[in-house]
Amino acid sequence: MANSLPVEPTHTAEDAELWQSLKSAIAASSGFQRWRVEQLSSITTATSDEQFVRLYLLDTLETLAY
Numbered sequence: 001m002a003n004s005l006p007v008e009p010t011h012t013a014e015d016a017e018l019w020q021s022l023k024s025a026i027a028a029s030s031g032f033q034r035w036r037v038e039q040l041s042s043i044t045t046a047t048s049d050e051q052f053v054r055l056y057l058l059d060t061l062e063t064l065a066y
Helices: 013-028 028-039 049-065
Strands: none
Touching: 013 028, 013 049, 028 049
16 A cells, blocks of 8 residues: 555535544544554554545555455
């Protein structure tokens, strides 16, 4: 998995509210918590919960696409 983060596009207020809700739900999930513990030693670019959620989603999508 690449450790680079994508450029964040511009969002409407509605998009931002939806993202906050989605990010909170993902961060609270057991799958995310397990993944984050497994990744803490190898991911050095993520500094916030939002960045960890983005990396988790990218990793999950890459796995599904494979």
